Structure formats: structure tokens, C-alpha cells
Amino acid sequence: MANTDAEALLVRQVRAGDAQAWRQLIEKYEGRLLAFVDSRLRDRAASEDVVQETFIGFLTSLPHYDEKRDMEAYLFSIAAHKLTDHLRKQGRRPIDQFGSDDHGRPLDEVPGDGRPASSIARSDERRRAEERLLTDALGQLVREWLARGDYDRLRCLELLIVKGRANKDVAKYLGLTEQAVASYKFQTVGRLKDMARRAGLSLENLGEG
Amino acid sequence: MSDPNPVIDDETLRSYLADTLPAEDLARVEKALRDSSELRDRLEDVRQNRGDANLHTLGAIWRRGRLTCPSRQQLGSYLLDALDPGLADYIKFHLDVIECPFCQANLADLSAKATQPPAAVKSRHNRILTSSRHLLGDEGRH
Numbered sequence: 001m002a003n004t005d006a007e008a009l010l011v012r013q014v015r016a017g018d019a020q021a022w023r024q025l026i027e028k029y030e031g032r033l034l035a036f037v038d039s040r041l042r043d044r045a046a047s048e049d050v051v052q053e054t055f056i057g058f059l060t061s062l063p064h065y066d067e068k069r070d071m072e073a074y075l076f077s078i079a080a081h082k083l084t085d086h087l088r089k090q091g092r093r094p095i096d097q098f099g100s101d102d103h104g105r106p107l108d109e110v111p112g113d114g115r116p117a118s119s120i121a122r123s124d125e126r127r128r129a130e131e132r133l134l135t136d137a138l139g140q141l142v143r144e145w146l147a148r149g150d151y152d153r154l155r156c157l158e159l160l161i162v163k164g165r166a167n168k169d170v171a172k173y174l175g176l177t178e179q180a181v182a183s184y185k186f187q188t189v190g191r192l193k194d195m196a197r198r199a200g201l202s203l204e205n206l207g208e209g
Numbered sequence: 210m211s212d213p214n215p216v217i218d219d220e221t222l223r224s225y226l227a228d229t230l231p232a233e234d235l236a237r238v239e240k241a242l243r244d245s246s247e248l249r250d251r252l253e254d255v256r257q258n259r260g261d262a263n264l265h266t267l268g269a270i271w272r273r274g275r276l277t278c279p280s281r282q283q284l285g286s287y288l289l290d291a292l293d294p295g296l297a298d299y300i301k302f303h304l305d306v307i308e309c310p311f312c313q314a315n316l317a318d319l320s321a322k323a324t325q326p327p328a329a330v331k332s333r334h335n336r337i338l339t340s341s342r343h344l345l346g347d348e349g350r351h
Contacts, residue, residue, distance in 0.1 A: 017346025026334050036314035048333060055337050059344040061253045073275060076311050081256060088239060134267065135274040142276045151299045158277055158307055161267050
């Protein structure tokens, strides 16, 4: 999700020191951030402190914020980091490190029967290029599935990729055959590879097992 | 002889964010972060760059890109039971089975909006404003 023009304007106003714009931004996002933090801490007062730290962190990091970056995702990422800080200070292990792959696997290991490949992540630059490509390519596939109401496929791929479930578990959960699940995965990997090839990148090890 | 206080470089910060530091280093970095605002700023920079190879996964990309997250407007319609049944079922799956924490938070917030006393909400917002206003530019201080 990209920022709207109104959000970009709001950021520019906050950057310029506009207190009213800052209030608007707080009013817009505070509730969802509080719900997010409190769902993990289950301590309202502590959660409010973490959210307060989140907004302070946002202002502190504002000089580096890219207006094209989704504002909500950015704020959630700061909140998750502040939450992790809070849990660590309490001697509790973080429940979730935003952005860390708590469920996922290395890029080349499409869940099911993937195996690590060495061609991925050789450099930050290449990783970024691959990430941009994969975000765009996966995004395009998701939009296609949503547009034609292909929710079975969407659920299947989301369970495989995001939740890291095995083919047979996904098949059982969704009432599909394992063959159908394998087919969805095969088609998706194939399309991602095609898209990568057209963009001049190679993801040849993606999903091989 | 090893340096008893090795420099905390970006790579160390990346490992900290990825939760892969040994316990001793973890304690050292956490203490340094508590003591140094400069280091906290640097941590934010490193976090935004996201150069950690461990994060580079399809699952992480999917989540970071929030590729299947419904819009807040769609979540509002979901609450009002005003969506196409297929999409509503899918959103329920995204919330309950995928357990997307961001969509769950948005939904909880939207649900709470109808019941929260406005004064309590305003008080929370004012507290944040008061604690952060000094970080706005000069124009924001009036």
C-alpha cells in the first residue's frame, strides 16, 4: 500500500513543524498502534507508553523517512521495535520481531519441499533488487487472484508462503488435494521466475526441492 | 587479546535486530542503546535499510509488502457486514488463520471507535503531543 497524496502532504507539514498536522497524524494512527501493542502486552498503561515512544521515534527518524514508504507500515515497524525494547527491558523475550521471518524461510525455500539456494542474498544491492521484484511480482499475482475471486488459490499460497505450512497440511485444511496444492505452488513459482527473467534477474533456485 | 568493549557497528546492530546476537553481546548492545541516543538513531537507520539477509524471504516480503491486507475501508465494511461474501470470508481467513497483526489491530481499533469515551482518546493524544512537541521544528512550538 502506498501513501496517498494527503498522507504525503501531512508528512511534509509535520516536517515543516506544523503542530496541527502532527496532531492529525497522531489522531489518525494512535488507535491502531495502541490496539497492536496492547494485543501483545495486555497492559494498557504500558501499551500507551510504547505508543508514545513510537510517535517520538517517528519524529526522530523523520529526516530519513521516505515519503513513498507506506506510513502505516512504517509506524507499525517502529511500534514493533519499541515493543521489543520494552519486552527486553522486562527480561521477556520478544514475541515477534517485525520484519524478521518468524514464520517464513529463506527466499529460495518456498514452503513445502524447498531447499536453500545459494544464489540469493549475495549483496544488499541484489537483495533489494530481488525484494522489489518479488514484492511487485507477488503483488501482481495477488491482485489477479483477488480480481477473479480466486480465494482458494490465495488462501493456499498464503498458508504456504506466509505461514510456512506444508503442502499436505494446507491440502487438509482447505479441503484440496495435495496435487492441487502442489499445482498452485508450481504455477506461482513458475510465474515468479518468468517475471524475474523478464526483469533481468534470476531466481532459478526458487522452489526447487 | 580481544577488545573488552568492541565497537557496535552496523553489522552488530543488524544482528541485534535479527535477534541473533549471543547473550553477552545482546546485553552490551541493549545497555549501549539505553545510554546513547546517537546509537538509537543509528539503530533506526539500520532497521530501515533492512540489509539483513535473514529477512529476505518470500514470507517476509509478503508480510512486509502487506500484499493481502485489506484496506482499512474494507475492514470497516467487513465490520458492517457489507462486503461480497467471498471477500468477507477471505478477510476472516486473513484475520483468524493468517493472524495478520496489523489487520487485527486495525479491526480492533475500528471496533473500539464506537465505544471509547472521546475524552479518554483525546487525553491519550494530548499526552503524546506534549511529550513529542519539542521534536517538531521551530514553527511547531507555538
